Amino acid sequence: MKLALIGNPNAGKSSLFNQLTGLNQKVANFTGVTVEKKTGTFSLPNQSKAYITDLPGTYSLYPKSADEQVVLDFLLNPQNPEKPDAILVVIDASNLQRNLLLFSEVQSLGFPTILVLNMIDIAQKSGWEIDTQKLAERLQSPVVCTNSRSGEGIEKLKEKILDLEKNQPNIPHTILQTYAPFENILQEIAQKYQLPNTYWANLYLHHYEKLYFLTESDKQFFQKLELKNNFQALPLQTDETLERFRKIEKIIAETTQKHEKAYNPQSITRKIDKILLHPLYGYSSFLMVLLLIFTAIFRWAEIPMEWIEKGTAILQTFFRENLPNHFLTNLWTEGILAGIGSVVTFVPQIALLFGFIAVLEETGYMTRVMIMMDKIMRKFGLNGKSVVPLISGAACAIPAIMATRNIDNPKERLITTLVVPLISCSARLPIYTVMIALVIPDKMLWGFLHYQALALLVMYLLGLLTAMLAAKVLSRFLPFLGNDYFIVEMPTYKMPRWKNVLITIYEKVKTFVFDAGKVIVVISLILWALASYGWGDSLEKAENSIKKSYPTLSEEELAPLISSAKLEASFAGNLGKALEPIIQPLGFDWKIGISLITSFAAREVFVATMSVIYGLGNEGNEQSVRQKMASEINPQTGKPVYSTAVGFSLMVFYAFAMQCMSTFAIVWKETRSWKYPLGQLVFFNLLAYLASYITYTILK
Template structure:
């Protein structure tokens, strides 16, 4: 079998590129960063034929080969740089048939780079609804490269696409014999000069070297200096050249389409998507519908996840009780039950909610509604120093702040991008979800409002909205503090409404669950085992004294062995290394309503917020009587008492704890990515202090009000 080939997927935003990537790769995909930049790189493996395997690289969407933002520049460099580590053997240009004129501009630019190309034409059904008829054979003949009509959402045309890929690679086709326009005529002498210093594949590639000579990393110092000197000698005007090129391309596109495309009268009836937008983007109803969508989202998370969560929780509790009763009473059993199994249960029980959250978000993206949310909120964003493009990172922050902060690279305005990065961690990410879930279950009654609305779901929605509005408030403050003046604009293409691809929804849910279990799970497991050790052992003198007290009490009250064992386990935990650490920080957190066990969880949560649940599972498992191992974590936390006998988890403490986690910066990964994006430790340090301070003050106020 031959080595895998590299296939790059490129195209305009909303052209169906991601749908094709998912259809070709399925579960065989991974997300990482492009070398040197924190822009998402999706790659996947696809078997084209029995003897041909391809690495599919999904490049960020762009409208032309002249990049305006960091993510567009990533696409540009992969296509222009002949020494790039992922230089494509073949480019598949995904073009929207319903917006063919605009898409053909980018297609023609790629074709003129003289890299093998296949044009995958999507949205044919939408084009027909618009009254657009395309002569596919005629268009392919005019363009001079293979053209395939596909519908990746329904897996139509993929077989033909794979056959075309095989044929292009076997016969070395896919390169147009003639340039789409006369590129050489735009700057003949400059192209000849550049080719003397650098072996450009085409005249058009040479023109791009002239335009972006300062930014291209594959030029060495001597080549860059020689080319710059030639540019000065010839008085090369790149703006004038670009304008002339675009005019020539659109003129040729018009000629091509005149003989191959029949377009309907633009005054004909609106498409269904446009009619739906009249309601969903309405200046009043649009916002009410948005709130309703968010409300249903969080109600569904609680309602749908409650059944599998109860089942998982019950299964782990029964297993813990069974192992405690069956295995010999020694340190290994204690580690297995109260360390390893407690940690695993803290991971597994929240997988259903993680899957449901990401599944519902994927449905919103797939249907096209997520783009409408950006459009709706642009006016609000502008009032606080942002624009509609900031909404996508903020919404993505509901899943995870790390890729959300990376997504801010699509914002051209530096000030708006920096503000977006600084406030995005305030959005309640999926790592906070396990904390919200267990605390809400402890302190918020499972009542129905108006007979059908879950009070717990309403509280959950309130926490998410609170994070969003706090981000908006702080963005307005930062707008005044950060002094950068730069023009801002917001242009977004709204995709047509489509039915969600349930296969894609399922793939996303499985992937996110796998990432949560493997990535977060590894951290939780390690910390659970470390905590078991810290909670099981302590300074020898203190532990001996605790044991002596227990023996004396047993001799004095032999009839109360069970109660005394429970007291002894609690006393042992209090004098362990973990207990000592918790009692050291307890004075600082006591005004917030937290005890020393919560204090330990606050410390471990700096590795990852979701570690809170694993920490509590370990602490309450170690600190309980072995006879209580069949109790669930929720039941153990509900039974927790302070020294004066009052419950630890009252409404005041629960609200205070949720507010603290809603605002605190407890994520080392987020701080690391902020440092990479801003290229300075200044901004993550500012985030750490302002978010921790905000969390402490708000938590203090809430506890004092409700206690």
């Protein structure tokens, strides 16, 4: 049996989905769009399997956003392989009037329905008495009461689903006065496309322009009909909605009673909002929340990340020592294991960030964030919710870009995804600290401002300002429309359901590891091969010539010199030298060129590569690398290679360039397109080149 779950936002739809399916769920995207699609399975009381799709929250079948459009495409497409046999309409029992609108529209389409009165406990506590039997009679649909937080009523719901499967229900035929003048043409459409009823035909006529499964000639057919019959969609939609509400009001009056009760679920929320939306307390508490999230992904995550790095190193050593010295062993330890290691290191950050985000969403606080930040963020074409990914981006772009999923508006979500990599992440910090220590004096300005600290601040601000500017530019030029309004329902504050939080974390980690993970492993394999192999026997030659030049040195002393020579002779070394003429205007030499190539794995690899090139081996620390770089003299000018100009030019380059394969992979995963990550790669690197060139030219 195939089912679909539909309902208003905040009706407890996803909790109900989690209650039904537990961990038997899969997250994917709906065809052609980056709207999350959750599907899952569960057993009915007779042990047969039910397959269920969780549709995005919507208020009606007249979509105002891409998320809502998905619902319509899903329901109306005759070729949809998951076309539901029945639809569960989840509604907030304490707000019957508004929620029943969607129910009545779904029912008009002719689907068998079950009306799920969710959050029934709150409705009862606040004084609603609902005669469910009478309601079921009046609506001609089974009605089940549930509490998706506690799981109450879930078994009853499964029984009702089984009933539907066994006995074909009678589906009521709705007649709407609004469309009486158009009855003939709706009949014509229904016949032409073999649709179950005229309301289905009516939705075709309303939405033909946006229904992705209709062909061009279909669209022309509808356009002609629309013009010929003077069918004006918007006024008809409002008339239809008003007509439905009149019917709903009557049904509610007959089936429910409202008692005056002391308990008002809203009163606590009102009081909390007085504080959390207060000009002073509101922003300061939000700042504390951001600080907490930032500390978690910046500091707390570091501990498990270190374990993962050490664990990978132990595994690599183990295999290296116990397997024969062979190409395949190297491929396994240095290529594949290292690649998997770099995927797994992101897990703690992703888990922590999504833990926090899930709590913010669950409690209802995220909507308040949107409201507080709307006025500022909208000026940049961003959403109030964009703040969380942007701030998280200062720790790491990977979890930050995954967090853009919480932004409902697709245009604002895409812009946030595209600009997040410009925020200076923690992987840039090693480069900044090395270069700043190298070129900025360790002195105070006016006795209290540390020059080096100021330089670091400038780098961070540069990233932030560029990101906001890029957002502004993108919002002007991105060729698709978002909503131009902001009308948002604010859920009441609730305690988070930890089960939902855990499921969110589990799902996010799983999709990252298995989705973006494979791209990361492939790229890291390529980078490993580039740095470990060269033309013919050039690497051996390099090794031999070092051995010949230093006959007196022990093997241990020789090792770092050999790895330096090998790297220079490898494909990456050749590429770095080939890059030299291109990057010379920025003040970079071939050594930096090599590091630019290898640090596409992750920016911090820059320091490690410089360490290898300067013959300090893999373990060269920041300080020794810095000392080596400081003593490097340009043979042509006789001055230090790393002048202030080169130092700043390099930092500016890393501030803007998309030097991160994992960001590349996650943008691909989130946008489901190569267009955007490739566009970022080209555009950000051009920007980096230009900005470095200007920096170098000015400071030289």
